[in-house]
Amino acid sequence: MTVHHLSSQHLIYAMGPDNAPALHVRSGDVVVISTTDCFENQIQSEKQEFGTLDWDRINPATGPIFVAGAEPGDILAVSIEKIDLDNHGVMTTGPNLGVLGDELQENTIRLVPVTDDQMDLLGHRMPINPMIGVIGTAPRDSSVPCGTPGDHGGNMDCKRITEGVVLLLPVQVPGALFALGDLHAAMGDGEVAVCGVEIAATVTVRLQVLKDLDWPVPMVFDNHEVMTIASAPTLDEAATLATKHMTHWLQAQAHLNLADSSFLLSAQGNLRICQVVDPLKTARMEISRTWVEKLGISLPDLR
Numbered sequence: 001m002t003v004h005h006l007s008s009q010h011l012i013y014a015m016g017p018d019n020a021p022a023l024h025v026r027s028g029d030v031v032v033i034s035t036t037d038c039f040e041n042q043i044q045s046e047k048q049e050f051g052t053l054d055w056d057r058i059n060p061a062t063g064p065i066f067v068a069g070a071e072p073g074d075i076l077a078v079s080i081e082k083i084d085l086d087n088h089g090v091m092t093t094g095p096n097l098g099v100l101g102d103e104l105q106e107n108t109i110r111l112v113p114v115t116d117d118q119m120d121l122l123g124h125r126m127p128i129n130p131m132i133g134v135i136g137t138a139p140r141d142s143s144v145p146c147g148t149p150g151d152h153g154g155n156m157d158c159k160r161i162t163e164g165v166v167l168l169l170p171v172q173v174p175g176a177l178f179a180l181g182d183l184h185a186a187m188g189d190g191e192v193a194v195c196g197v198e199i200a201a202t203v204t205v206r207l208q209v210l211k212d213l214d215w216p217v218p219m220v221f222d223n224h225e226v227m228t229i230a231s232a233p234t235l236d237e238a239a240t241l242a243t244k245h246m247t248h249w250l251q252a253q254a255h256l257n258l259a260d261s262s263f264l265l266s267a268q269g270n271l272r273i274c275q276v277v278d279p280l281k282t283a284r285m286e287i288s289r290t291w292v293e294k295l296g297i298s299l300p301d302l303r
């Protein structure tokens with residue numbers, strides 16, 4: 001196993017088939033990836049004017065990484081081994097941003113110190129839940145801005161994409177062209193103010209190519225749960241897609257009929273919001289790994 005390092009000098013602003021690889025790795029290699037925050041670390045003061053920001057440098061991802069042997073139709077398994085955060089994050093909102101964008105009169109910035117697995121917000125110490133906002137592979141046909149989620153992953157802003165999980169992504173171009181960025185020290189489901197606690201970070205991932213696995217992606221699993229993630233123009237459509245992906249996967253893998261597969265999710269599944277503030281909305285369906293395994297479905301063993 002080889003360990004590579006990729007610095008935050010290698011940034012992309014869209015995931016696409018024509019991006020030149022910043023790093024070549026082999027399936028099974030580990031990469032330690034440094035990221036900037038979603039503003040490319042441009043905000044260093046609560047008094048900073050929004051007008052001084054270069055909006056062409058928003059939502060960068062570090063990459064892309066070419067994984068040898070990854071071919072269209074394969075799945076890229078991303079094991080998120082470690083997330084190391086910087087010592088402060090930033091939150092912003094304002095007119096036309098987030099769920100309250102129609103009521104907010106001015107832009108507001110908060111710097112959020114992060115120490116010892118906690119953060120300071122509104123004068124209180126609060127727990128953090130480090131997570132990756134932007135993570136994906138290159139779409140096949142055209143570039144998608146890193147601020148937009150989709151079937152390729154991208155800006156899913158799913159708080160369950162965190163240390164200790166495996167994320168399955170589609171391979172649509174040779175080498176997959178994997179990239180990630182937009183870490184959050186903390187974010188709740190919805191990301192309602194348009195941001196999490198935006199923060200620079202270093203993320204350690206292991207990248208493995210899976211062949212002949214016709215599974216719905218993006219999919220996430222850890223020791224406790226399996227989740228399908230879907231993005232669409234409306235939350236209703238995203239919720240429907242996430243549910244259908246999980247239903248059809250259970251149906252095919254466990255040889256259930258459609259009604260029974262649906263009953264299982266209706267009884268034991270949880271349909272949740274990831275985010276409602278990006279150009280497409282994102283939802284996920286969660287099911288306990290216990291039921292997946294009792295139904296005889298084996299998840300890839302990536303140790």
Ligand code: CA
Nearest residue numbers: 133155157182
């Ligand atoms: Ca984001």
Ligand code: CA
Nearest residue numbers: 038133182196
């Ligand atoms: Ca973000």
